[in-house]
Each structure stands twice: as C-alpha cells, then as structure tokens.
Amino acid sequence: MYSQKRIIIIPENTLLNCCNFTLPMEADQFVKHFADQFDETDASEFRLDTIFRNIEEWSSIIALSIIAMVDEEYGVSIKGDDVRTSNTIQDLYEIVKSRL
Amino acid sequence: MSYLTTDNVRISGFAACVPKTMEDNLNLSLISGDEAKKFIESTGVRYRRIADNKTTTSDLCFHAVSKLITDLSWQKEDIDCIVFISQSADYILPATSCILQHRLGLSQETYCLDISSGCSGWVYGMSVITSLLQNGNFRKGILLAGETTLKLGSAFDKSYWPLFGDAGTATALEFIPGNKSINFHFCTDGGGFEAIIIPDGGFRNPFKPESLNYKEIEPGISRNNLHVHLNGMDVFSFAITKAPDTIKKLVSHFQLNIEEVDAFIFHQANLYMNEKIRNKLKLPANKVPYSLNKFGNTSSATIPLTLVTEWREKLMTSRQRLIACAFGVGLSWGSVYFETDKIICSNLVEI
Numbered sequence: 001m002y003s004q005k006r007i008i009i010i011p012e013n014t015l016l017n018c019c020n021f022t023l024p025m026e027a028d029q030f031v032k033h034f035a036d037q038f039d040e041t042d043a044s045e046f047r048l049d050t051i052f053r054n055i056e057e058w059s060s061i062i063a064l065s066i067i068a069m070v071d072e073e074y075g076v077s078i079k080g081d082d083v084r085t086s087n088t089i090q091d092l093y094e095i096v097k098s099r100l
Numbered sequence: 101m102s103y104l105t106t107d108n109v110r111i112s113g114f115a116a117c118v119p120k121t122m123e124d125n126l127n128l129s130l131i132s133g134d135e136a137k138k139f140i141e142s143t144g145v146r147y148r149r150i151a152d153n154k155t156t157t158s159d160l161c162f163h164a165v166s167k168l169i170t171d172l173s174w175q176k177e178d179i180d181c182i183v184f185i186s187q188s189a190d191y192i193l194p195a196t197s198c199i200l201q202h203r204l205g206l207s208q209e210t211y212c213l214d215i216s217s218g219c220s221g222w223v224y225g226m227s228v229i230t231s232l233l234q235n236g237n238f239r240k241g242i243l244l245a246g247e248t249t250l251k252l253g254s255a256f257d258k259s260y261w262p263l264f265g266d267a268g269t270a271t272a273l274e275f276i277p278g279n280k281s282i283n284f285h286f287c288t289d290g291g292g293f294e295a296i297i298i299p300d301g302g303f304r305n306p307f308k309p310e311s312l313n314y315k316e317i318e319p320g321i322s323r324n325n326l327h328v329h330l331n332g333m334d335v336f337s338f339a340i341t342k343a344p345d346t347i348k349k350l351v352s353h354f355q356l357n358i359e360e361v362d363a364f365i366f367h368q369a370n371l372y373m374n375e376k377i378r379n380k381l382k383l384p385a386n387k388v389p390y391s392l393n394k395f396g397n398t399s400s401a402t403i404p405l406t407l408v409t410e411w412r413e414k415l416m417t418s419r420q421r422l423i424a425c426a427f428g429v430g431l432s433w434g435s436v437y438f439e440t441d442k443i444i445c446s447n448l449v450e451i
Contacts, residue, residue: 060259060332061142061372067337068376077341080333 025074025100030093033073037065048090070096102286102434103353106230110279112240113272113444114415115168116408117160118149118265118395120450125262130255130320139262144371148265148396151248157188158196160268160451161244162203167446168242168270169204176204180238181211183229185221185245185400187429188252189214200244211238218296219367219428221245221400222271223436227284229273236275243271247399252298253330254323256314260330263370265396269404272444283437285350287342292431295334300325335428339373343427344380346435350423356437360421361387363411367426368392368402377425399428412445 027048035046041057052058063083070078070092076099078092086092125146126136140146151160161184169176182204184197197212211232217224222245229243246268253260300311311325323329343366351358364383366374371392378388389410391402398405403424407415414420419441427433 059138061138063333064336064372067333068340071337071340077337079337080331083333 025093025097027090027093030096031089033069034066034089034092037062037069046089048093049088051087052089052092053087066092074100076100103350104227104231104284104286105354106227106234106282106284108236108275108277108279109230109233109273109282110276111271111438111440111443112274113168113172113446114269114404114408115164115171115446115449116267116269116401116405117164117167117449117451118267118398118405119151119155119160121150121152123148123150128262130258130261136262142370142372143263144374144390144392145263145396146393148250148262149267150250151266155248155266155451156190157186157246157248157266157268158184158190158200158244160248160266161186161246161270162200162268163449163451164246164268164446165200165204165242165244165270167449168272168444171444171446172272174240174272177207178240179206179210179242181213181229181232181241182206183213183215183225183232183241183243185215185217185225185243186247187216187218187399188246188248189216197244217432218247218399218430219369219397219402220426220430220432220434222269222403223284223424223426223434224286224432225400226271226282226436226438227286227434229271230282233273233275236277238275240272240274243273245269245271245400245404247401249328249397249399252328254314254327256320256322257327258320259332260323260328263397265398267395267398267401267405269401269408271404280439283350283354283356284434285346285353285436286434287346287432289338289342289431292334292338294329295331295338295431296429297329298326299329335369335431336373338431339369339427339433340376340380342431342433343377343425346427346433347381347423347425350435350437354437356423361423361437362414362420363422364388365403365406365411365422365424367428368395368397368406369428370397400426402426408445409448412447415440415443415445417442
C-alpha cells in the first residue's frame with residue numbers, strides 16, 4: 001500500500017525550523033551557561049565535546065546547579081539519569097534541545 | 101484539582117523534641133575536611149541530632165506532646181484524636197498511635213491513626229486532623245510528626261547521612277467555631293516512587309539475608325537494601341519546579357495576598373535547593389526561616405521544628421499568617437496557608 005503514496009523527503013533543518021516555536025537554542029550559549037556553574041575552571045576549557053565528568057571541579061553540587069540552570073534558562077526539567085548517561089556537554093545539549 | 105479548605109479549627113500550640121546527641125559534619129570520617137566545608141556551605145547542614153538505639157520516633161514525639169499538654173494546661177480527657185505521621189514506626193504492627201494513646205494516659209475514647217508519610221507528612225497530616233476536628237464532634241486533637249531518619253539510612257552513604265537528623269514534633273489543634281479557614285493544595289507523582297526508596301523489607305521485596313549486603317555504589321556511598329536510596333538529582337529537579345508551583349497555585353486559588361504572609365516555612369531539605377525555591381518565588385530572606393544548620397533534614401518534623409526553633413517569639417506574641425510547603429518521598433508535595441494568634445510554643449525539648 002505504501003507504493004501508492006508519494007514520499008516527500010524534508011531536510012531535517014526545515015522540519016526543525018518549522019516546528020520550533022521557542023527561541024532558537026544556541027549551542028555556544030549553552031556551553032557558556034554550563035561553564036558559568038564552575039567557579040575555578042576557566043571558561044576557555046569548555047567546548048561542546050568536553051567530557052564534563054573529567055573536569056577536576058566537577059561535583060554532585062555542580063550537577064545540581066546544571067539541573068537548576070537548565071530549568072531557569074530553558075524551562076526544561078532534566079533528571080539524574082540524563083546527567084549520568086551524558087558524557088559531553090553536547091550530549092546534555094541535545095537532551096535539553098529535544099525537550100524544548 | 102486537589103484544593104481543600106478546613107474550617108473551625110485553631111492551631112493552639114507547637115512543640116518539638118530532639119535527641120541531645122549531636123553530630124558535627126566537620127568531624128565526620130565519611131567526608132574529608134575540604135569536602136565537608138564545601139558540603140556545609142552548599143547544603144547548609146552542619147549539626148544533626150541522632151537518637152540512640154533505644155529511642156524511637158514515638159519517644160521523641162511523646163516528650164514533645166507531654167511538654168505541650170503541660171504548657172497548654174490541657175486536660176487529657178479533652179483530647180479526642182491523635183494522628184501519628186512517620187515512616188519509622190515502632191513496629192510493623194500495631195499502629196504506633198495506639199501505643200501512644202496508652203502511654204500518654206489518654207482516654208480509651210480516643211481516635212488513633214497512623215499515616216505513613218515522609219517529607220510532605222506534616223502538611224498532609226494537618227489536612228487529616230483539621231478535617232476530623234472541623235465539625236465539633238472531636239474537641240481537641242494532636243498531630244504528631246517525626247522521624248528517626250538516621251535509623252533509615254546508611255552511615256556509609258555520604259549522599260544521605262550528613263544531610264539528615266532525628267526529631268519528633270507535636271501540633272495541638274482544637275475546634276473553635278468560626279475560626280479562620282485553613283487552605284491546602286496537594287499533589288502526587290507516584291511515577292517518581294523510586295527517587296527515594298527503601299527497596300527491601302516491605303511486602304513487595306520481603307526481607308531476605310541478602311538484604312543486609314552492603315553495595316558500594318561509588319566511593320563514599322555504600323548501603324544495603326534496607327537503607328534509604330536517595331536519588332539526589334531527581335529529587336532536586338522535582339523540588340525546584342514543584343515546590344514553587346504548589347505555592348503559586350495555593351496563593352492564586354485562595355486569592356491570598358502574598359505580601360501579607362509573615363513567613364514561608366519550607367520543608368528543610370537542603371539550603372541550595374531551598375534557596376532556589378525561595379528565589380523562584382522572589383521571597384525576601386527574612387520571611388523564610390531555616391533550622392537546617394542545627395538539625396538537618398528531619399523529614400515530616402522539619403516544619404514544626406523550624407517554627408519552634410526559629411519563629412517561637414513571633415508565634416507567642418503576635419498574629420501570624422503563614423504558608424508552609426513540603427515536598428519529597430512519594431513523590432508527594434503540598435502547601436498550606438494558616439493563621440495563628442499568640443499561641444503556645446514550647447521550648448525545644450532535648451532528651
């Protein structure tokens with residue numbers, strides 16, 4: 001039955017743009033918000049591919065402040081498992097973006 | 101929609117009892133010096149009281165209520181109901197409130213009820229006891245709320261032990277026709293039941309010898325399946341959204357003037373989380389008292405304990421309009437608006 005239908009392929013970006021009614025979420029802005037939760041680590045050390053757990057200053061309290069930052073800046077609720085299963089800042093960024 | 105109003109009930113007094121034995125988080129072997137300082141700074145918890153092996157929640161509540169009945173000059177025969185809120189009951193059965201009826205020397209014509217509830221317990225308990233009293237059949241009642249939290253958790257779990265303390269409290273209430281209404285809002289999300297859980301020892305996972313085996317979850321976190329497993333991150337993300345939400349709903353539904361509220365008494369979870377909640381609601385710091393530094397998180401006891409230790413003078417000498425908000429294990433949360441007018445507030449009892 002599928003053969004009778006015409007399949008239209010929409011580029012992923014188009015779909016994202018037309019469904020995303022909230023303010024666009026900038027990756028570099030997310031990295032900056034992420035870096036703001038650290039007191040001692042220099043902001044230049046944070047990139048999308050940074051494995052945040054390996055940062056010396058990383059702690060359970062900073063994990064909480066990341067959850068709070070995501071709540072305040074993006075209105076998105078993330079859970080312990082979201083943080084635990086993420087390795088890089090980008091992993092978390094993608095989770096937040098998918099819930100906007 | 102879980103809004104509730106109860107009428108014709110006055111809150112007549114508060115009392116709280118804690119064990120004399122104190123633990124200082126700066127001296128714990130579980131967390132090192134620097135880590136301990138950071139811990140105290142962010143959680144706000146330095147000292148906690150710990151009950152000895154012989155002392156249960158009902159003992160702490162017994163001493164609190166005995167002092168309160170004396171300070172109120174109440175006749176025991178006028179007390180028609182007691183409600184005991186705890187998740188550290190004396191026995192699996194019978195209900196602890198029955199034991200307390202006898203121990204307190206109350207009449208056999210007393211309604212006794214246990215409610216298994218944790219952090220949100222005092223708010224839920226208030227809805228039950230004021231509902232029992234509001235039509236005047238019962239004249240006076242006592243709400244007992246407390247926990248020996250340190251008997252529920254592992255001493256080798258740094259994500260639990262340094263945060264929690266033991267306490268028992270008593271709230272005295274009586275039927276007074278025409279007294280100002282008490283307003284409540286309640287919520288539940290059982291989808292989060294595993295966020296704070298003791299996995300074994302109930303009837304879903306009955307006790308077995310392996311329940312006693314310690315497992316190291318990560319360095320500094322060892323516990324067995326009869327201990328509380330606390331998922332701090334999940335509880336945090338839950339509380340910073342749900343606690344402000346219930347207070348906003350309570351204020352809006354009952355058209356309360358938030359400016360006129362004298363104090364907002366939050367369940368004492370930890371300072372970092374509670375300050376997030378306070379800031380979200382834009383509440384001034386002087387209206388949000390903390391007892392965390394001295395007692396830690398004492399589960400359902402935190403709200404009356406904070407009133408007794410931080411708001412006693414104001415409660416005894418003036419009219420107070422108060423909002424209390426509690427959140428935690430269940431997941432369960434809620435808030436209550438109530439007024440008091442020059443009530444009895446016993447000195448903290450230490451045993």
